[in-house]
Amino acid sequence: MPTLNNFLALSAVLFAIGTAGVFLRRNLITILLSIEIMLNAANLAFVAVGRYVGSVEGQVIAFFVMTVAAAEAAVGLAIVIALFRQRETLNPDAFTSLKW
């Protein structure tokens, strides 16, 4: 019988995987996918604690997080397309013209 601990630990593991993806991958689309993994981990924590407390608020918050994630994915991908048109590459190391 899974306890709340199990769900929170799983959420933590997924969040860490997502963060590792954001920092270690050199492809803009994979970075955006890792951000989605992080958002999902947070959703899981919300729904698990909502069930634990016995209220519906967890799912409500998860619903709003999903909507915000959709909006953010749309804008992020539009930025990726605009950047790709500039440099013809998806490697974030190519967009360093603001570095001194």
Added chain:
Amino acid sequence: MLFYVLAGVAIAASLLVVGQRNPMHSVLLLIVSFIGLAGLYVLLDSPFAAVTQIIVYGGAIMVLFLFVVMLLNATQEEMPARTTIPVKIGGRPLRVGAILAAVFLAEIVWALTRVARAPIAGGEAVAATVQSVRQIGIAIFTTHAFAFEVTSILILVAMVGAVALAKRNL
């Protein structure tokens, strides 16, 4: 038991998403991970969250990602431009990124599991409350009505912004 299977699927798929070379395969593996998470939501007596996850994430956001991957023909990851030199210790690269990721993982797991080992709130009445889509609807449209309206404006802004950013010429 079912929890471990679904959790294993979610973790394995997420690891493969982060570890894959081909972004197209990463997108598909992420969909697998989302389906695993949807199964976990069903285990948590939250079928609405599960179904919304598949509709919104699996059916809309991932299709968007697929379109962009296909449009940009991004099926190979380019070799990293050698502007960063990996730190070496004794001739072998010290994988700072992986080590930091492991430390971060340990820290988060420790921080989140300090809750007492209590089972998920039992009882059919509680499960029925959490499960009922009617209750979720009432909560969204009365208690959180402001958040709902602001989210709809947010989506409108995102839509306009995405079109403005990705157009070739305004």
Added chain:
Amino acid sequence: MDPVLIAQIGVILFTFVMLLTSAAILVLMERKVAAFLQQRLGPNRVGPWGTLQPVADIVKLLFKEELRPGAADAILFTLAPILSVTAAFAAFAVVPWGGTTTLWGLLPEPVPLRVADVNVGILVLFAITSMGIYGIVLAGWSSNSKYSLLGGLRSSAQMISYELSYGLALGAVLLLGNSLSLTDVVNQQAGHWFGFVPRWFVVLQPVGFLVFMIAGVAETNRAPFDFPEAEQELVAGYHTEYSSFSFACFFLAEYVNMVVVSAVAVNLYLGGWHGPFPLPEAVGGLWWVAKVFALLFFYIWMRWTLPRYRYDQLMHFGWKYLLPVAVLNLLATAAAVLYWG
């Protein structure tokens, strides 16, 4: 073994076999109806009145050579038809096709004639329909051919656009039916008003029914919305490079999708297994089948009568006409439910 459990497993297997048989019947029905609409006879060589034609078609398809383009992505190429067929069949898991039956007294307690009764059934249907897009888009991409890619992209863009109107029509029925479970929605449609008008939701929601059917036709990529697989423009669209069993899978997926949309329309709008005049409940399942086949006939009739939409006209229609109509329908239904209870 518990006889009720055996009966339930039997119902599930029967549902699966029923879907396969209906796809086979549709193969023949399409060609016969098309022929009669075009004033010719259609297939009548293989078996009496051509009834063994689907068997001949399937045997022919299975004996063809299985090809794969050399530059195609192997995993995705093999996965795409599997995804299409799985999504098509899985959608039927939440669709009830009859009331309850006791097999004429053989069983100790009545067994419901469906696979599962999820309390968020309508949403599950919507979710599985959304997942069906992946079969098409992956087929288009992994074939590594320009016809397939164009067909796949156009088809998936069309499907996600018409999904919105589909969902809004479902939302309006939800307001009337007061429940997300398909079985509950059907049970609300029992009985009659004034003794002779059946209490079907199509009477209360004619606009919603039209929106749902149009969106359903667009979702299943059937004419007049079948530009993505138009024979004249795109060779065969997203399934150009497929042959033998994989092509049969796409074929099967398209027909089963048609059956699913018709079945859901019958359950939500046309009263499910409740006949239009008071009849014993035992023939409920047969009524359901008759209604589904009536809708499928309507599907086939539309395909062979109407010319095909051009792609930009299709998207224009979906976004600028169908979506506002669906939203207005939802608003009007909400107002009516609020006012008249």
